[in-house]
Amino acid sequence: MPPLIEESRQVETPSLPELVGHTPLVRLPRFEPKPGVAIYAKLEMQNPGGSVKDRAALAMMLAGERSGAFGHGRILLDATSGNTGIAYAMIGAARGHRVRLCVPSNVTPERKRLLQVYGADLVLTDPMEGSDGAIRQARAIYQRDPQRYFYPDQYSNDANWQAHFHSTGVEILEQTAGRITHFVAGLGTSGTFVGTGRRLRQDLPDVKLVSVQPDSPLHGLEGLKHMESAIVPAIYDPKLADIDLRISTDIAHTLVRRLAREEGLFVGPSSGAALAAAIDLASDLKSGIIVAIFPDGGDRYLSDPLWDHPGTSEAPARAEGENEPVRLHLPEAALASIRRHGARVYPNECCGALLGTAPGHVTEAFSLDNTFAEEQQRRRFLVGPEEYRRAEARATETGLQLIGFYHSHPDHPAEPSQFDLDHAWPNLSYIIFSVRQGQPKELRSWRLKADRSAFEEEFVS
Numbered sequence: 001m002p003p004l005i006e007e008s009r010q011v012e013t014p015s016l017p018e019l020v021g022h023t024p025l026v027r028l029p030r031f032e033p034k035p036g037v038a039i040y041a042k043l044e045m046q047n048p049g050g051s052v053k054d055r056a057a058l059a060m061m062l063a064g065e066r067s068g069a070f071g072h073g074r075i076l077l078d079a080t081s082g083n084t085g086i087a088y089a090m091i092g093a094a095r096g097h098r099v100r101l102c103v104p105s106n107v108t109p110e111r112k113r114l115l116q117v118y119g120a121d122l123v124l125t126d127p128m129e130g131s132d133g134a135i136r137q138a139r140a141i142y143q144r145d146p147q148r149y150f151y152p153d154q155y156s157n158d159a160n161w162q163a164h165f166h167s168t169g170v171e172i173l174e175q176t177a178g179r180i181t182h183f184v185a186g187l188g189t190s191g192t193f194v195g196t197g198r199r200l201r202q203d204l205p206d207v208k209l210v211s212v213q214p215d216s217p218l219h220g221l222e223g224l225k226h227m228e229s230a231i232v233p234a235i236y237d238p239k240l241a242d243i244d245l246r247i248s249t250d251i252a253h254t255l256v257r258r259l260a261r262e263e264g265l266f267v268g269p270s271s272g273a274a275l276a277a278a279i280d281l282a283s284d285l286k287s288g289i290i291v292a293i294f295p296d297g298g299d300r301y302l303s304d305p306l307w308d309h310p311g312t313s314e315a316p317a318r319a320e321g322e323n324e325p326v327r328l329h330l331p332e333a334a335l336a337s338i339r340r341h342g343a344r345v346y347p348n349e350c351c352g353a354l355l356g357t358a359p360g361h362v363t364e365a366f367s368l369d370n371t372f373a374e375e376q377q378r379r380r381f382l383v384g385p386e387e388y389r390r391a392e393a394r395a396t397e398t399g400l401q402l403i404g405f406y407h408s409h410p411d412h413p414a415e416p417s418q419f420d421l422d423h424a425w426p427n428l429s430y431i432i433f434s435v436r437q438g439q440p441k442e443l444r445s446w447r448l449k450a451d452r453s454a455f456e457e458e459f460v461s
Contacts, residue, residue, distance in 0.1 A: 016094045019048045020058050021167045025175040025291065030262050031255075031279055033333035036287040039278045042172065045267065045297035049087040052168075052295040056191050057087030059163035060152040061095070070150040075100050075121075077142055077149040079134035081188070081223050082111035083296055084154050089118030100149070102134040102141070107222065110300045131188075132231045154189050156234035161195035168192065169199025172291055178204065182285075184278045184292040186212040186270045188223045190236040192293055197240050208242045212277045215246035215439055220253070220306075223270045223295060245277040250442055251335075252276055253306040256298065258461065266298040269306065279332040327360055328429050328445045328458040334365040338433065339440035341367045342408035346438045348377035353391035354404035354429060360458075362429075365406060366394050380419060381407040404429030404445075411436055414444045416455045424448040429458060 023046040028039045044052035064070030075098045076088055085101040092099040099120040103112070106127035115122055123141070125133045135155065142151040154160050172180060183200055185193040190211075197209040214221045217229035227236070252272035259265040259275065271294035278292040301307075334354075341350045352367040368391060370377050371384035383391070383405065395402045405428065409415075414434045416424075424430055426448045433443035445458040 016048060016091065017058050017062070020054045021047070022171065023047060025172070026265075028259075028263060028275070031258075031275060031332060033279060033283045033331070033336070034285075037282040037285045038289050039275075039282060040176070040289065040291045041265070041271070041275070041294045042168070042175075042291060043265075044293060044295050047087075049083075049090045050297055050300070051083040051087065052192055052293060053083040054087045054090075055163040055167055056154060056157075056160040056189070057084050058091055059159040060154065060157050061088070061091055061097070063157075063159040064150050064152060070097070070152075074150045075148060077138055077151050078102070078154055079131065079138040080154070081131045081134070082107045082115075082300065083223060084189075085120065086111065086114050086118065089115050089120035092120070093118050100141075102138040104130055104134055108301055109303050114300070130230075131225070135231055154191070155231070158235060160189055160191035161198070161235050164192050164195025165199045166195075168293075169196040169203075172196065172200065173203055176289060176291065179289050180204065180207060180291050181288040182208045182210055182278075182281060182290040184210045184212060184274050184281065184290060186221075186224045186274055186293070186295065187227060187236070188225055188270075189233050190225075191233075192295070194235060194237050194240060196293070201240075209240055210243045210245060210277060210281055211241040212245050212247055212273050214273070215248045215441070220249040221247075221269050221273055222301075223268075224273060243281070245280060246439065247273040247276045248441060254460070255279075255332075256306065260298065265294075267294050268296045268298055268301050269304075270295050276332075280336050283333055283336045328431075328460050329361045330431075330445075330460050331362065334362050335443070337365040337367070338406050338431065338443075341365075342433060342435040342440045343438055345370070345377075346408070346435045347410045348374075349379070349381040349408050349410060351381040351383055351405060351407040353383075353394070353402055354406060354431065355391075355395050355398065355400040356403045357400060359401075359403050359427070360429070362403065363400055364394075364398065366391055378410060402428075404431065406431035406433070408433055408435045408440075414442045416446050420446075421448070421455060424455070426450050430455075431460075 024043050025040050032039050047054035077100045079102045089099045101120050102123045102125055104127050105124040125137045142149050193211050200207045214224050214226045217226045252269050255275045256272035274292040278290045351370050352365055354362050355364040355366055356362045368387040370381045372380050372382045414432045429445055429447055431445045434441040445460050446455040449456055
């Protein structure tokens with residue numbers, strides 16, 4: 001009689017380092033602004049440590065072991081905003097290394113907890129100094145006792161960008177069959193952008209490399225650097241990018257929420273910034289294949305207020321007859337058109353019509369001329385009769401409806417003025433966006449109450 005249970009066979013399983021990389025590439029058709037331009041996301045949250053930083057952390061640790069700098073008994077010390085530290089701690093636990101990390105104290109609780117779960121020793125630094133403060137603290141600790149530590153210094157270590165040259169870039173070439181035309185990645189240490197970009201350019205000299213930064217020093221995009229106001233990483237190559245795009249925190253957060261609701265992709269804010277840049281880029285192309293790096297997942301940001309935005313959680317029960325919140329759906333192509341218009345006419349106010357299929361659903365932003373006298377255009381906008389008729393003609397031509405107007409506030413907040421209140425109609429939406437020093441910033445939408453007493457803010461999605 002044969003045995004009831006066959007003797008188990010020895011099966012070789014990969015070690016933890018062998019699981020790093022080989023992340024999937026997915027297409028995002030709902031976010032493509034026009035036919036002929038495809039946007040793909042490389043999902044780096046599929047790494048075992050949950051982020052793109054697994055690649056660089058593993059490469060730097062292995063390089064340290066090979067050189068002898070990361071000898072037995074030495075403690076790995078580095079500065080991190082979270083993801084590289086999590087990768088250090090995870091791989092350190094697997095390979096028997098102690099890890100000490102300098103981390104801004106305002107990183108999300110989820111990141112701190114993960115670091116502690118893996119056994120890392122945390123040195124919390126001034127939140128107002130961001131990653132730069134953590135860098136300065138790590139350098140000071142190392143200088144006091146260099147024999148005790150292995151300090152890979154992810155911002156200066158060539159193994160960082162080389163990890164992406166030998167893995168991320170190769171994977172993208174294989175996954176797109178060499179057809180990629182544009183590569184998009186955010187700048188933190190810059191290792192992902194520099195390493196992947198160099199590999200793509202070596203194999204495809206015509207590929208366009210697009211770097212992404214926050215649009216101001218005071219931003220909420222963890223892991224990304226505003227290079228002009230930060231300690232610039234030694235491995236950063238400012239000449240590598242063909243295009244450098246600046247993205248606001250608000251737009252990145254909006255796209256993160258939309259990705260969860262519309263694509264089922266739960267990602268972090270830096271992924272939203274990369275997608276915003278890809279959409280902006282795609283709007284100006286006739287054809288192309290864009291690949292954007294999505295560095296990590298949204299589970300590390302669950303405590304972040306970005307998820308408290310209206311529409312991201314179940315709405316509270318409403319009394320019978322109570323009005324639903326007013327919403328405005330603004331597609332990315334229309335948003336990009338509005339922002340470009342504001343930047344183009346700055347320091348004057350721009351204006352245009354919102355055309356759509358129904359109230360609250362914008363399809364096209366149609367630019368109009370500000371018919372105020374030129375000397376008044378810095379403070380006011382006016383849609384004259386001819387411009388209004390032009391907007392109506394465009395609506396008729398495209399089979400759409402005139403559902404509202406947009407205008408900019410140069411160097412002023414995106415708040416309606418008394419002039420705006422006096423000249424609005426209750427049945428239309430009014431988008432107002434701020435343009436500061438030529439750069440489009442926050443955007444809000446309003447609708448006049450029926451009694452004309454005040455504006456009611458619309459939720460933009």
